[in-house]
Amino acid sequence: MSTSTADASSTDATSTDVPASAPPGRGRILVAVTASVALLLAAGAYTVLAGRRGEPAPVATVPVTLDPGPRLLFVSDRHLAVSARTDPDGSRSLAALECVRTYAAAGTGVCIHPVNAWTYQLMVLDAKLGTTKEFTVPGLPNRARVSASGRMVAWTTFVGGDSYNSGGFSTRTGIYDTRGGALVNSLEEFAVTVEGARHTAADVNFWGVTFTADDNRFYATMATGGKRYLVEGDFAARTVRTLASNVECPSLSPDGRRIAFKQAIDDQPTNGWRLSRLDLDTMRVTNLAETRSVDDQAAWLDDATVAYTLRAADGTPSIWTVPADGSGEPSLLVSNAESPAGL
Amino acid sequence: MYLSTVKSGTPTGAPPTGERTGRRGRFGAVSANVFALGAVSLVTDVSSEMVTAVLPLYLVLGLQLSPLAYGAIDGVYTGATALLRLAGGYLADRTHRRKLVAGIGYGLSAVAKLGLLAAGRSTGAIGLVIAADRAGKGLRTAPRDALITLSTPPHALGRAFGVHRTMDSIGAFLGPLVALGVLAAAAQSYDAVFVTSFCVAAVGVLLLALFVRDHRGALPAKPDAAPVRLRDAATLLAEAPVRRLVLAACLLGLATIGDGFLYLMLQRREEVSLVWFPLLAAGTSLGYLLVATPIGILADKVGRLPVLLGGYAALAVTYLLVFGPVGGWPLLVLTLGLYGVFYAATDGVLMALAGPVLPERLRTTGIALIQTGQALSYLVSSVLFGLAWTLWGPQAASRVAAAAVLVAIAATVALLRTRATARPAVPTQPVEPTR
Numbered sequence: 030m031s032t033s034t035a036d037a038s039s040t041d042a043t044s045t046d047v048p049a050s051a052p053p054g055r056g057r058i059l060v061a062v063t064a065s066v067a068l069l070l071a072a073g074a075y076t077v078l079a080g081r082r083g084e085p086a087p088v089a090t091v092p093v094t095l096d097p098g099p100r101l102l103f104v105s106d107r108h109l110a111v112s113a114r115t116d117p118d119g120s121r122s123l124a125a126l127e128c129v130r131t132y133a134a135a136g137t138g139v140c141i142h143p144v145n146a147w148t149y150q151l152m153v154l155d156a157k158l159g160t161t162k163e164f165t166v167p168g169l170p171n172r173a174r175v176s177a178s179g180r181m182v183a184w185t186t187f188v189g190g191d192s193y194n195s196g197g198f199s200t201r202t203g204i205y206d207t208r209g210g211a212l213v214n215s216l217e218e219f220a221v222t223v224e225g226a227r228h229t230a231a232d233v234n235f236w237g238v239t240f241t242a243d244d245n246r247f248y249a250t251m252a253t254g255g256k257r258y259l260v261e262g263d264f265a266a267r268t269v270r271t272l273a274s275n276v277e278c279p280s281l282s283p284d285g286r287r288i289a290f291k292q293a294i295d296d297q298p299t300n301g302w303r304l305s306r307l308d309l310d311t312m313r314v315t316n317l318a319e320t321r322s323v324d325d326q327a328a329w330l331d332d333a334t335v336a337y338t339l340r341a342a343d344g345t346p347s348i349w350t351v352p353a354d355g356s357g358e359p360s361l362l363v364s365n366a367e368s369p370a371g372l
Numbered sequence: 373m374y375l376s377t378v379k380s381g382t383p384t385g386a387p388p389t390g391e392r393t394g395r396r397g398r399f400g401a402v403s404a405n406v407f408a409l410g411a412v413s414l415v416t417d418v419s420s421e422m423v424t425a426v427l428p429l430y431l432v433l434g435l436q437l438s439p440l441a442y443g444a445i446d447g448v449y450t451g452a453t454a455l456l457r458l459a460g461g462y463l464a465d466r467t468h469r470r471k472l473v474a475g476i477g478y479g480l481s482a483v484a485k486l487g488l489l490a491a492g493r494s495t496g497a498i499g500l501v502i503a504a505d506r507a508g509k510g511l512r513t514a515p516r517d518a519l520i521t522l523s524t525p526p527h528a529l530g531r532a533f534g535v536h537r538t539m540d541s542i543g544a545f546l547g548p549l550v551a552l553g554v555l556a557a558a559a560q561s562y563d564a565v566f567v568t569s570f571c572v573a574a575v576g577v578l579l580l581a582l583f584v585r586d587h588r589g590a591l592p593a594k595p596d597a598a599p600v601r602l603r604d605a606a607t608l609l610a611e612a613p614v615r616r617l618v619l620a621a622c623l624l625g626l627a628t629i630g631d632g633f634l635y636l637m638l639q640r641r642e643e644v645s646l647v648w649f650p651l652l653a654a655g656t657s658l659g660y661l662l663v664a665t666p667i668g669i670l671a672d673k674v675g676r677l678p679v680l681l682g683g684y685a686a687l688a689v690t691y692l693l694v695f696g697p698v699g700g701w702p703l704l705v706l707t708l709g710l711y712g713v714f715y716a717a718t719d720g721v722l723m724a725l726a727g728p729v730l731p732e733r734l735r736t737t738g739i740a741l742i743q744t745g746q747a748l749s750y751l752v753s754s755v756l757f758g759l760a761w762t763l764w765g766p767q768a769a770s771r772v773a774a775a776a777v778l779v780a781i782a783a784t785v786a787l788l789r790t791r792a793t794a795r796p797a798v799p800t801q802p803v804e805p806t807r
Contacts, residue, residue: 061582065575072571076554079561145556199636217640231636231761231769254762299495344493 135179141170176240183238237278410539421547461740471586477512482573514740521727533720534668625749659712683717
């Protein structure tokens with residue numbers, strides 16, 4: 030890498046190569062190799078230390094089941110966990126099964142299981158946590174839901190990573206019928222009606238499905254053209270139609286008449302979300318007492334209470350509840366836990 | 373075309389032959405400086421693609437930001453980056469310190485990796501850090517490409533850019549794999565990925581500092597050789613060849629619909645490939661790195677304009693194939709392969725085409741101008757294509773896009789035809805036989 034000759038020969042040229050300012054020749058290579066090795070060793074050491082920090086997988090003290098009962102299902106330290114409704118923060122038992130999102134109803138569970146950081150498996154579970162169906166889902170898990178009867182399963186993943194200039198994001202929402210075996214990989218296959226007109230835009234994204242009692246109709250969020258809609262879907266007919274706007278992550282109450290959802294403040298998701306309730310008979314919206322921004326699909330623990338995940342500044346999640354009628358105030362249900370569902 | 377540049381009295385920036393030419397021969401007529409810049413790009417791309425690969429995971433799973441918040445972070449900063457790219461190009465020309473400006477860009481992106489650790493969960497801070505990272509990328513691209521043109525004789529520019537882009541895309545291909553390895557070794561700890569990415573980026577800055585030679589213009593000896601002024605930068609567009617080239621680059625950019633849309637159409641057509649969606653970009657990178665150098669050499673032999681237009685023809689065929697007769701895996705291999713060919717035949721080749729047309733003292737500014745024009749055209753074309761999709765559906769929209777590419781090719785031929793005949797034929801200076 031000696032440059033002296035070349036530089037001397039170019040002194041009379043109109044332009045000049047300026048050599049890198051550093052010790053010449055072998056010295057420069059030595060500096061490069063030494064510094065590179067030092068930097069890479071530092072990275073390696075940090076990585077190994079970070080690996081040691083990871084805590085060992087917890088083991089259940091009591092067998093975890095999804096049998097219906099006065100218990101709460103959630104995810105704690107990335108593992109499936111169950112506790113009693115009467116003492117939810119004290120008596121949790123953690124299963125060995127790793128999940129980042131879960132839900133269960135009537136003895137059917139869904140677990141989004143990480144295979145590695147890039148690959149997630151959707152597992153449909155029976156009450157004993159046995160796997161009845163599993164398949165790989167694309168992207169990063171975001172939402173999961175089971176219909177009240179335990180028959181229908183839905184999930185949302187976030188497929189990002191379109192680097193160059195497309196910006197934005199893309200979601201995939203799928204539905205699986207555990208009885209009929211029908212599997213829809215993406216609701217984007219469904220015929221879409223927006224405010225009464227057929228809609229074929231490229232930018233349609235769905236997330237956050239909640240099922241009605243007939244195990245065919247469902248509600249979900251659909252985004253297109255920068256607006257987010259509440260849609261009502263028909264699984265058998267493969268159609269969805271919009272009902273209202275600025276309604277995200279709907280969650281249908283056990284009586285089927287109200288929807289808990291997150292409402293973007295001033296219709297701007299960057300402002301955060303207000304946990305709210307929509308009455309389907311009147312289409313009236315009521316804000317719930319939680320004033321912190323809730324970015325979750327809430328779960329109804331009974332006809333009067335919704336549960337949801339909040340995160341502390343350091344990312345630690347906790348599960349909170351708030352009365353569904355807009356009164357009262359939020360209260361902490363389980364600390365260091367997320368993705369709640371009443372069993 | 374470089375013949376006309378020589379005639380107009382603009383220095384071509386070809387380094388003197390002699391001892392260094394002999395050394396260059398071992399690498400097939402590509403200068404050590406281009407290899408040094410290629411190594412810097414390779415290492416830097418490993419670093420930046422590591423983060424690109426895990427950033428959605430980190431934001432959505434690690435920090436539990438909603439997809440929409442992520443989208444807002446991702447999409448906001450294009451305009452600012454474009455302006456900064458122009459400013460950086462102008463500054464590099466004015467101060468004659470292309471290496472320094474590029475170095476600031478590389479350094480800024482390196483520091484941004486640590487910024488991700490410091491930003492925590494604050495969406496605003498993360499947005500700022502990502503903006504800093506992009507600003508670094510915007511700053512460094514034009515000075516780097518200018519240094520490549522200034523370190524290479526005009527007749528070998530295609531090859532030089534081919535080699536550089538090959539090394540660049542090897543880095544882009546390796547980045548996600550390194551990130552995967554780090555995540556596995558560090559028990560899914562994202563901060564280990566960021567720290568590693570920073571260390572790798574620091575190695576890149578070090579390589580730049582130690583092995584890349586700056587290429588400064590002659591120091592002003594006479595008053596008429598005064599430093600570059602803002603007015604000079606403005607006159608760049610007054611020169612017809614430069615204006616035509618920028619116009620052609622923008623037109624071609626307008627006919628390019630963006631990776632996201634192409635991958636989306638492929639994914640819609642091939643339902644089974646849903647799981648492989650993130651791998652579509654990797655497939656394109658692979659095609660790109662395999663053919664970038666051979667296509668660069670071809671561009672030097674048969675002329676850069678034909679190769680550039682051939683690349684856009686490959687793009688038109690890609691758009692037609694998406695809803696064409698072939699399906700399944702052959703469709704994916706064929707479209708992603710052709711798409712890689714498109715990148716290989718256009719990205720570096722356009723710079724090789726532009727280099728000799730731009731006066732040396734304003735070369736970085738000129739390159740920044742072309743790259744910014746194209747980046748803004750991509751934005752417009754994405755919006756237009758989204759609109760076409762809404763109005764006519766994806767199949768018709770993709771055919772309209774293919775037709776638009778053909779129109780852009782015809783317009784480019786009309787704009788640049790005069791210079792197409794002046795393709796680099798016989799080099800004026802003696803070079804050793806290539807092998």
